[in-house]
Amino acid sequence: MRLDVVTIFADYLAPLQLSLIGKAQQQGLLDVRVHDLREHTHDRHRTVDDTPYGGGAGLLMKPEPWGEALDALLADPPAGAREEGPVLVVPSPVGEVFSQRAAVELAAEPWLVFACGRYEGIDARVVEHYRTRIRVREVSLGDYVLNGGEVAVLAITEAVVRLVPGVIGNAASLTEESHAPEHDGLLEHPAYTKPASWRGLDVPAVLAGGNHGAVERWRRDEALRRTASRRPDVLRRLDPARCDRHDLAV
C-alpha cells in the first residue's frame, strides 16, 4: 500500500515512522511519503492561505498549491495503483464520521492520498475539482474540532494499516475486537490476565474454568451488555436475530 500525505506540517506525521507503521514500511508492506504543500507555492512568502470570500473568521487554504501538489502525485502513480487512481482522503469537520467499516474499505485500496488542511479548511473547489477525477472521501474523526487534518491522518492511517495483511502478526485478533464486522460491530468484552486476584478483585471464574463454550457465551453476553450500556446506537443496528440477549435489546 502506498500512502501520500500532503501537509504544511510534515513533522506532525513523524509518528508514521514508528512502531507498527514504521515496521510495515521496513517490511515493504507500506510506502509512506509526506509532501510539503509549500513546495507548490511560488511567491517569496510561500503563501498557502488567504481570506474567505463573503467574509468570516480566519483564513482558508488557497486552491492553487493543492491543485499543483495533487496533480503532481496523480501524474506519477505507484506500481499497482488502480485504473481509477487513488482515494483522496480529506479530513474535515464536515466529513463522514470515520468508522471501522471505512477503515476496512480503505485498507483494500493500493493507494491513498491524504490532504491535510489547516486554518479554517481548504477552498471547496479543491474537493469539487478532484471529485470529477478520482474518488474523494471527506472524513471526520468525530464531533469535536481539531486545528487541522494531521491528527486525523495519524488516526486513520493507524486504523487502516493495521488491517493490511501481514502488518499485524496475529490476524485473528482483528476479528475479535470492538467494532469488527465479524463481531457484529459490538464493543469488546472485558479482558483479564494474571494474577487471578488483584487488590481484592478476582478474574470471573468462568474464564479460568476451561469450558470454552461457557467462555464464549460469557464473552458474548458481556459484549452485548457493554454495548447496550455505552453504545445503544450500535446495538440498534444489530440484527435482532443476532441479539442473543433480548433483555438487552433497545
Ligand SMILES: N#Cc1c(-c2ccc3ccn(Cc4ccc(CN5CCOCC5)cc4)c3c2)n[nH]c1N
Ligand atoms: N478529521 C477531522 C476533524 C477536524 C478538522 C480536519 C481538518 C481540518 C483543517 C482545518 N481544520 C480546522 C478547522 C476548524 C474549524 C472549522 C469550522 N469552521 C470553519 C469556518 O466556519 C466556521 C466553522 C474548520 C476547520 C480542520 C479540522 N476537526 N474535527 C475533526 N473531527
